[in-house]
Amino acid sequence: xxxxxxxxxxxxxxxxxxxxxxxxxxxxxxxxxxxxxxxxxxxxxxxxxxxxxxxxxxxxxxxxxxxxxxxxxxxxxxxxxxxxxxxxxxxxxxxxxxxxxxxxxxxxxxxxxxxxxxxxxxxxxxxxxxxxxxxxxxxxxxxxxxxxxxxxxxxxxxxxxxxxxxxxxxxxxxxxxxxxxxxxxxxxxxxxxxxxxxxxxxxxxxxxxxxxxxxxxxxxxxxxxxxxxxxxxxxxxxxxxxxxxxxxxxxxxxxxxxxxxxxxxxxxxxxxxxxxxxxxxxxxxxxxxxxxxxxxxxxxxxxxxxxxxxxxxxxxxxxxxxxxxxxxxxxxxxxxxxxxxxxxxxxxxxxxxxxxxxxxxxxxxxxxxxxxxxxxxxxxxxxxxxxxxxxxxxxxxxxxxxxxxxxxxxxxxxxxxxxxxxxxxxxxxxxxxxxxxxxxxxxxxxxxxxxxxxxxxxxxxxxxxxxxxxxxxxxxxxxxxxxxxxxxxxxxxxxxxxxxxxxxxxxxxxxxxxxxxxxxxxxxxxxxxxxxxxxxxxxxxxxxxxxxxxxxxxxxxxxxxxxxxxxxxxxxxxxxx
Numbered sequence: 067x068x069x070x071x072x073x074x075x076x077x078x079x080x081x082x083x084x085x086x087x088x089x090x091x092x093x094x095x096x097x098x099x100x101x102x103x104x105x106x107x108x109x110x111x112x113x114x115x116x117x118x119x120x121x122x123x124x125x126x127x128x129x130x131x132x133x134x135x136x137x138x139x140x141x142x143x144x145x146x147x148x149x150x151x152x153x154x155x156x157x158x159x160x161x162x163x164x165x166x167x168x169x170x171x172x173x174x175x176x177x178x179x180x181x182x183x184x185x186x187x188x189x190x191x192x193x194x195x196x197x198x199x200x201x202x203x204x205x206x207x208x209x210x211x212x213x214x215x216x217x218x219x220x221x222x223x224x225x226x227x228x229x230x231x232x233x234x235x236x237x238x239x240x241x242x243x244x245x246x247x248x249x250x251x252x253x254x255x256x257x258x259x260x261x262x263x264x265x266x267x268x269x270x271x272x273x274x275x276x277x278x279x280x281x282x283x284x285x286x287x288x289x290x291x292x293x294x295x296x297x298x299x300x301x302x303x304x305x306x307x308x309x310x311x312x313x314x315x316x317x318x319x320x321x322x323x324x325x326x327x328x329x330x331x332x333x334x335x336x337x338x339x340x341x342x343x344x345x346x347x348x349x350x351x352x353x354x355x356x357x358x359x360x361x362x363x364x365x366x367x368x369x370x371x372x373x374x375x376x377x378x379x380x381x382x383x384x385x386x387x388x389x390x391x392x393x394x395x396x397x398x399x400x401x402x403x404x405x406x407x408x409x410x411x412x413x414x415x416x417x418x419x420x421x422x423x424x425x426x427x428x429x430x431x432x433x434x435x436x437x438x439x440x441x442x443x444x445x446x447x448x449x450x451x452x453x454x455x456x457x458x459x460x461x462x463x464x465x466x467x468x469x470x471x472x473x474x475x476x477x478x479x480x481x482x483x484x485x486x487x488x489x490x491x492x493x494x495x496x497x498x499x500x501x502x503x504x505x506x507x508x509x510x511x512x513x514x515x516x517x518x519x520x521x522x523x524x525x526x527x528x529x530x531x532x533x534x535x536x537x538x539x540x541x542x543x544x545x546x547x548x549x550x551x552x553x554x555x556x557x558x559x560x561x562x563x564x565x566x567x568x569x570x571x572x573x574x575x576x577x578x579x580x581x582x583x584x585x586x587x588x589x590x591x592x593x594x595x596x597x598x599x600x601x602x603x604x605x606x607x608x609x610x611x612x613x614x615x616x617x618x619x620x621x622x623x624x625x626x627x628x629x630x631x632x633x634x635x636x637x638x639x640x641x642x643x
Contacts, residue, residue: 108404109137113144115400117393122148124394127156129407134161136406139178139185147189151200158182158205159316168462169594171328174309176212180259187262195269199277207284208308213263216285217251247271250282284308321361326452330354331460335594338515339522339565348492348512355511358452424622428482434502442506449510453477463595464616465571476595479620481510484517486624521596524627529591530567532634534559542643550576558592568593580641590618591630598626602633 112133115121122130122145130149134142134157149157162179163172186194198206243254245264248271254260270278288308317327326334334354341349401407435443454473463472488500500508537555542548554577557570571589578585587601600617621627 108400108406109133109141109145111400112397115393115396117389118397119148120390121393121397123150123153125153125397127153128160129401131157131160132406133401136404139181143185143188146185147193149197151197154197155201155205156319158201159319162209163313163316165328168465168467169328169332169460172313174208174212174312176209176256177258179209180213180262183266184259184262187265191265191269192273194266195273198266198270199274203277203280203284204308205312207281208288208312210263210267210281211285211288211308213254213256213259214285215253215255215289216282217253217289218286219246219249219251248278248282250286321358326358326455326459328459330358331456331458333460334456335460335518338518341515341519343487343489343516343519345489346491348489349515351509352511352515355449355452359448362448424619424626425478425482427485428478428622431485431500431502431505435505438503439506446505446510450474450477450481453481453510453514457595461594463597464589464593468595476620477514479622480517480521481513482517482622483520483624484513484515487516487520488513489516520627521621525596525621525630526567526592526594527562527565529588529596529630529634530558530562530570532637533588533592534562536637536641539638540641540643544643547576547579547643550579577641580643584637584640587633597621598630602629 112118130145130153133145139146139161146154162175162182164175164178165172183194183198186197243257243260245252247264247267252264252267267278267281270281321327334352337352337354398407432443432446435446454470454477457473457476458468458470461468463476468476485500485504488504490498493500505513534555537551537558540551542551550573554570554573557573558567561567561569571592574585574588574592577588583601585601587599590597590599590601597618598621600614619626621630
């Protein structure tokens with residue numbers, strides 16, 4: 067998620083209409099329009115747009131990536147063919163790295179890299195090689211090294227022993243797949259995308275020999291194995307070190323664009339749970355947040371995602387043609403209609419009818435800042451975006467990632483809770499609550515930390531502790547259910563003592579056999595980001611037999627926490643067999 071949540075339509079920042087940017091398909095090779103009924107498939111409508119070859123190279127990479135996510139990489143080959151190498155490099159930062167679970171560090175996806183090579187080949191081996199030659203050679207080499215081993219032909223030539231036995235030094239790892247190319251022997255480590263890899267490398271060798279040589283050298287280095295086991299054998303191997311370096315470089319680029327890395331996000335959220343509200347004075351500024359904003363301040367606007375969804379033209383860019391502007395508008399209309407172009411999260415101000423009433427405290431404070439100090443309002447808005455980004459990068463909700471709107475709403479809700487629970491001892495003498503001007507001089511990061519601490523202690527940890535007590539007293543005639551309840555108690559107690567009770571969520575399934583609404587409510591409360599599920603009320607209604615897991619609201623007020631306490635106190639009666 068980028069530093070800027072907002073994406074508005076503009077046509078003023080386009081580059082020159084001619085010639086097409088580097089890496090784009092030349093006019094003579096532009097793709098034929100699809101024969102489809104107008105207005106049916108948004109992807110077809112985009113590709114049928116006149117002058118689309120001038121539009122795609124000017125779209126922000128994250129916007130192209132959203133289209134790829136919606137329609138699938140395999141179906142977006144024609145769009146990929148029109149993208150530049152620079153766009154692909156930034157898309158790779160988004161698409162080739164995956165986390166096994168929300169909030170965990172991203173790992174390079176070798177299978178996805180192979181699929182990208184196959185899709186690039188759809189536009190021809192020459193075009194694929196041209197685009198690949200504009201990508202960082204370390205990334206391409208490391209990606210290819212996940213699929214194959216590379217050796218110099220001279221080093222692995224079969225030889226005959228003194229006994230007359232012919233020894234083949236290299237054997238293919240997967241399905242006997244191997245090839246010789248330009249003095250190198252390539253052997254497969256995995257079979258998927260093998261043909262595409264060989265075809266692309268042949269074209270690179272013919273058309274981009276210098277780049278090809280650098281890629282092969284990288285792969286050859288990573289193919290070198292068989293280190294002796296000694297006192298240093300725990301040091302990262304060459305392949306692991308390269309992947310680590312690539313991940314660090316990627317995080318550096320994304321930080322400049324306003325992203326928060328998963329590691330930093332997890333660390334911030336963990337620190338935010340440990341604020342001591344009984345201290346005489348508020349804690350010092352969070353060092354992770356301070357470092358983030360310091361790095362953002364040093365970043366030029368050219369390094370940050372533009373808000374238009376378009377790549378910004380240089381100062382010497384020629385005016386674009388009227389046809390290209392119309393084509394851009396047409397593409398954006400399709401993206402908006404299909405809800406692919408990300409709408410900004412619901413505004414905190416502006417009187418939206420959809421704005422949650424429970425956020426009124428935050429709305430009042432932010433409105434005062436807007437009316438009296440525009441600089442402070444801008445700073446508070448940036449802090450709110452940082453908090454939303456942090457939740458997306460380092461936290462999960464119901465064991466899944468946050469959406470952009472959910473992360474924004476959650477950040478606002480936690481800040482609203484933080485304002486309500488700001489310790490009186492941290493306020494000026496005789497004040498009993500933060501005044502409307504509070505956010506002029508106080509940052510939202512500190513307010514969020516107060517709310518996040520309250521949410522953690524008074525909801526997640528409290529609900530887990532109460533549930534453990536209930537389970538200790540529960541007895542069920544069904545042996546299988548009783549065994550499940552005992553296992554849940556043990557698992558929940560173990561993770562509660564470790565301070566992360568949500569890690570026992572899988573064991574909560576046994577509660578569903580007793581009361582479905584109570585099960586959904588407990589899943590929502592004992593979570594990394596606890597929320598108030600409709601099951602809190604539904605569990606008291608014996609006629610409710612099913613629940614929607616997504617039917618919840620973010621906890622933003624003490625009155626909601628009070629309802630959590632009531633629900634947990636009624637739980638023994640609710641779960642009585």
